[in-house]
Amino acid sequence: MDRTQLGHEEVRAVRGVRTGVTVIVAVHSTARGPAIGGVRIKPYPSWRDGLDDVLRLSEAMTMKCALADLAHGGGKTVAVLPPDGVDPRRRTDLITDIAEAIDGFDGRYRCGPDIGSTPDDMSLIHRLARGNAFCRPEAEGGSGNSSAATARGVIAALRAGLRHRHGDDRVSGRRIGVIGYGHVGRLVAGELIRSGATVLITDVDSRLAGQAEAGGARWTTADLLTEELDVLVPAATGGLLTDRAARTCRAGLIVGPANNQLADDRAGVVLHERGITWVPDVLASIGGIVHAVSREETGLDDTATAARVDRIGEKTTALLAHAAEHRITPLAAARRMAAA
Ligand SMILES: NC(=O)c1ccc[n+]([C@@H]2O[C@H](COP(=O)([O-])OP(=O)(O)OC[C@H]3O[C@@H](n4cnc5c(N)ncnc54)[C@H](O)[C@@H]3O)[C@@H](O)[C@H]2O)c1
Structure with a gap:
């Protein structure tokens, strides 16, 4: 450019x-x-x-x-x-x-x-x-808070990521870390706990520990970026995945709603080279906008809107398959799919 x-x-x-x-x-x-x-x-x-x-x-x-x-x-x-x-x-x-x-x-x-x-x-x-x-x-007459739809989209992307790595989308028994217990993080964590996962939560706001534990999660002050996890869910602020974090991260799959998770493109390359599956946030986080536009502009009802949000799962499957087939990073695959 x-x-x-x-x-x-x-x-x-x-x-x-x-x-x-x-x-x-x-x-x-x-x-x-x-x-x-x-x-x-x-x-x-x-x-x-x-x-x-x-x-x-x-x-x-x-x-x-x-x-x-x-x-x-x-x-x-x-x-x-x-x-x-x-x-x-x-x-x-x-x-x-x-x-x-x-x-x-x-x-x-x-x-x-x-x-x-x-x-x-x-x-x-x-x-x-x-x-x-x-x-x-x-x-x-508006579509209200979009956090639930964003969380629903994250779960669809997370399950697709698990299928890509393991051949099935079983959440039960998996060890999952969530960074950020805010509007979206708590809904994602709740759904994962209900599905039988062991969920570790961290948040800079330690006042949230009681709520998280009452919801069945394990509160931790450890750095989840270096914790051995099946899945890491970034649900706080952006820029979390620096080059250094990408080199030390021990999660198999990273998928979450936080915007601009990669500090730069290089971090995405490092994750890719280390065999860590990163689902681009530009796909994992779109449930909220799909919900708002579907309800307020397209006029879809709740059921049709939820089905449209769930399609994030199919899109994630297609994106990860494209990246694997062409030996490119998920970010490069997302850019190709967005430009197509
Ligand atoms: N709400 C949505 O519908 C939506 C849609 C798309 C993307 N996102 C993105 O998802 C992320 C979460 O959104 P939200 O609505 O839940 O935000 P939120 O503000 O409700 O929650 C964020 C949480 O992260 C915590 N936090 C901030 N910095 C942290 C850090 N360094 N380590 C650990 N915890 C930290 C905060 O204390 C807070 O509890 C944001 O990046 C947001 O831009 C949200």
């Missing part, structure tokens, strides 16, 4: 008139249809870090939409909070600043929730940005 050219169609950074918070909206592509992607609201060391994040995440959304067969491209919003955040009493002002930035795209970008934003925030943005927000609360 010509490194002097921006790979994105359009990127706008504005200072919110009410809060002074820098809001960056990146539209990576509208080639397949309007860009979609979540609103991430969190502190960053500087607005440049927020810019890096929004560029990476919106590009990944283009791949996600292509792999999900959606008539959409990738976009993303990042609100760059100061280290101590924004006074919760100013929440409406903050969301209004964000909504104005989104409205400026005249429908070429539609948002949804992400880290730091909720279905209630989408409700306000929907009102202020002419309907360009997914996942409002169900009581208002």
Whole structure:
């Protein structure tokens, strides 16, 4: 790629008139249809870090939409909070600043929730940005929180990954580590425990230990990246799989919802060379967007939507088979499938 050219169609950074918070909206592509992607609201060391994040995440959304067969491209919003955040009493002002930035795209970008934003925030943005927000609360006609669908998609991808490695998708008796006991991680862990797996959980928030153990998991402060596991589920933040982590990781299969898991492409090569199966996050994490678009745009009911989410399993099988056949990494296979 010509490194002097921006790979994105359009990127706008504005200072919110009410809060002074820098809001960056990146539209990576509208080639397949309007860009979609979540609103991430969190502190960053500087607005440049927020810019890096929004560029990476919106590009990944283009791949996600292509792999999900959606008539959409990738976009993303990042609100760059100061280290101590924004006074919760100013929440409406903050969301209004964000909504104005989104409205400026005249429908070429539609948002949804992400880290730091909720279905209630989408409700306000929907009102202020002419309907360009997914996942409002169900009581208002939206598809609500997408975490359950994301978790369902992760389970479908995880079972496909097990079939690829072992010839069957048996979860019972397997040792599985989950990094991040948040909205998605806890649902994935719960399903795995119900299916008979031994589930180890770690989270930077140690207050969650009691809940995790009450749910049947084993809480640990050990580094799950070096623990002997059948499956590792990254369900926290991105960039976890550095070159070093890829060299020391002792899981057979890595599959989870966290976005941008690989710190760089090289880490994916190292995992591949070491015989560790990594399911690209651009495929494993798409259950939520498939759910939102299927319910709100396509008008599918719950059953048809769930079936569409479950197809992530077949796509994972096809992707891993393609990578094995052509002796390429799963990331390279994902890029080929998204471009096809
Ligand atoms: N919620 C969705 O529908 C959805 C959809 C697609 C992708 N994702 C991605 O999946 C991941 C999890 O999403 P979520 O909605 O559950 O987020 P969340 O914020 O509810 O949970 C994340 C959890 O990870 C923990 N955590 C943060 N850094 C950690 C670290 N270094 N080590 C261990 N734990 C850490 C947090 O304390 C929190 O409990 C995120 O990367 C998100 O972008 C979520």
